[in-house]
C-alpha cells in the first residue's frame with residue numbers, strides 16, 4: 781500500500797502521488813500519460829499533472845488500481 785510519507789519528491793503537489801516503491805513497470809504511464817511520466821534520473825514514475833475534473837480523477841484512480849506494486853496513492 782502506498783505511503784504519502786514516501787512520495788517521490790518529483791511529484792507535482794496535489795492529492796495523487798507515486799511513492800518510492802514504484803517498480804518502473806510502465807503501466808500507469810501507458811494507461812494515463814496525461815498524469816504520469818517517468819523520472820529518468822531515478823528510474824521511477826511520478827505524477828506530472830494532477831487530475832482536476834471528475835473524469836480525470838476517475839482515470840487516475842483507474843491507473844492507481846492497476847499499479848501492480850500499489851505505489852500510486854491519493855491523499
Ligand code: SF4
Pocket residue numbers: 798801802803804805806807808809816824825846847848849850851852
Ligand atoms: S504502475 Fe505503479 S509500478 Fe508501474 S510505473 Fe506506475 S507507479 Fe510504477
